Amino acid sequence: MKNILIVGLPFFPHKYNYVVDSYKKNNVNIKVLLNKKKTDPINTEQSIFVYAGTNIFMRVFSYFKVLMMFKPKNIDCYDYSILSVFYVLLARALNINVRFWLIGWELTGDKQNINNESYKSIILVSIKKKLTRLAVRFSNKIYAKEKHHLVSLAEISPKLLNKVVSIYNAVPVQEYVKPRGKKNKKDFIYANAVIEKRNVIELIESFNELKEKGKSFNASIYGFNSISNEVYAPRGVSYSEKALDVYEKLNISDVVSAHGFVSNIREIMKKHRFFVLPADIILANYALLESMSLGLVPVVYPGDGFEEIITDGVNGIVVKNNNLTAALELALSLTEEEYNKLSYEAYCQIKNNFSLDEWAKKITLDLV
Numbered sequence: 001m002k003n004i005l006i007v008g009l010p011f012f013p014h015k016y017n018y019v020v021d022s023y024k025k026n027n028v029n030i031k032v033l034l035n036k037k038k039t040d041p042i043n044t045e046q047s048i049f050v051y052a053g054t055n056i057f058m059r060v061f062s063y064f065k066v067l068m069m070f071k072p073k074n075i076d077c078y079d080y081s082i083l084s085v086f087y088v089l090l091a092r093a094l095n096i097n098v099r100f101w102l103i104g105w106e107l108t109g110d111k112q113n114i115n116n117e118s119y120k121s122i123i124l125v126s127i128k129k130k131l132t133r134l135a136v137r138f139s140n141k142i143y144a145k146e147k148h149h150l151v152s153l154a155e156i157s158p159k160l161l162n163k164v165v166s167i168y169n170a171v172p173v174q175e176y177v178k179p180r181g182k183k184n185k186k187d188f189i190y191a192n193a194v195i196e197k198r199n200v201i202e203l204i205e206s207f208n209e210l211k212e213k214g215k216s217f218n219a220s221i222y223g224f225n226s227i228s229n230e231v232y233a234p235r236g237v238s239y240s241e242k243a244l245d246v247y248e249k250l251n252i253s254d255v256v257s258a259h260g261f262v263s264n265i266r267e268i269m270k271k272h273r274f275f276v277l278p279a280d281i282i283l284a285n286y287a288l289l290e291s292m293s294l295g296l297v298p299v300v301y302p303g304d305g306f307e308e309i310i311t312d313g314v315n316g317i318v319v320k321n322n323n324l325t326a327a328l329e330l331a332l333s334l335t336e337e338e339y340n341k342l343s344y345e346a347y348c349q350i351k352n353n354f355s356l357d358e359w360a361k362k363i364t365l366d367l368v
Contacts, residue, residue: 002367003029005072007087008080010035015286022360031070074367079103082128085135092138097368100139106132107152141165141366147305168284170359173293173351179343188219189272191265191287194240198279201243206324208250219256274299274331278324282306289354292346299327315345
């Protein structure tokens with residue numbers, strides 16, 4: 001039986017259950033070295049987890065220990081940690097097949113997720129960028145989930161593209177459930193980390209414009225880690241606080257509710273009609289895919305890769321001329337028949353092109 005060790009994760013939200021289930025479905029033995037303390041139970045078989053804690057020395061020790069005991073032939077390194085290059089180099093020295101999963105903008109030194117603007121934080125981001133660029137050079141395969149990853153890798157060295165596996169996110173898809181009208185459902189939901197590149201402040205201001213115009217609607221925003229953060233590692237806390245401050249100053253709590261991270265977001269999505277993602281990157285946001293698989297109609301910015309998922313007026317609404325308010329008004333004006341058609345097409349797009357079944361096969365192709 002093939003086996004694999006996952007390293008680098010500081011948290012284990014629901015979406016990573018898809019990864020675990022996919023490996024198990026393909027008869028791959030799995031362990032997860034989790035960079036956190038063992039606190040609240042995770043809704044996954046506990047025997048697969050090794051808790052490395054938050055201390056850097058304990059993480060290094062735990063990595064050595066699990067390598068010796070589990071003896072993995074493959075390692076999936078998710079690039080959340082400054083230790084990523086250490087994980088990669090030690091594994092390669094032991095002749096382990098390393099697959100490096102890029103997360104976001106770490107190849108460019110993006111600072112949107114740091115939690116303060118201190119000189120120390122900025123230096124750490126710069127160091128992380130250099131270490132990530134080193135790690136990709138030594139990895140056997142590079143898993144790129146976003147189009148800008150390919151651009152960054154080509155700038156580092158065109159030869160790196162020979163190691164790239166372009167793989168978008170995927171979600172499980174169940175049978176389609178036809179919408180039953182607006183009754184007992186809210187209109188809009190945003191359910192992602194509240195970070196700068198997702199333009200949440202613009203969304204809040206657009207909701208305020210709808211209210212000032214006298215539009216009848218209700219909405220929910222999930223992902224303020226400055227409210228609660230039981231699922232994800234802290235990221236972009238300063239922007240989250242700034243966005244929440246705008247929300248409170250505009251006094252729109254009567255039509256828009258604000259929440260932190262929650263573990264049952266899929267069930268919450270089912271209580272809404274539209275999924276809003278005014279982000280710079282659209283392809284392939286987990287929450288967006290999951291919402292569409294449930295039949296929610298997406299309202300998105302024309303961000304990176306949007307055309308791979310959304311066709312305006314066919315399976316969703318694409319914001320035009322940077323006018324998010326107008327797109328939200330268009331959504332509210334849809335007839336039930338128009339909404340149902342968009343909903344079904346959104347579902348079909350995920351079922352046909354972003355289903356977990358095909359994705360599960362792809363992530364096991366280059367295991368040894």
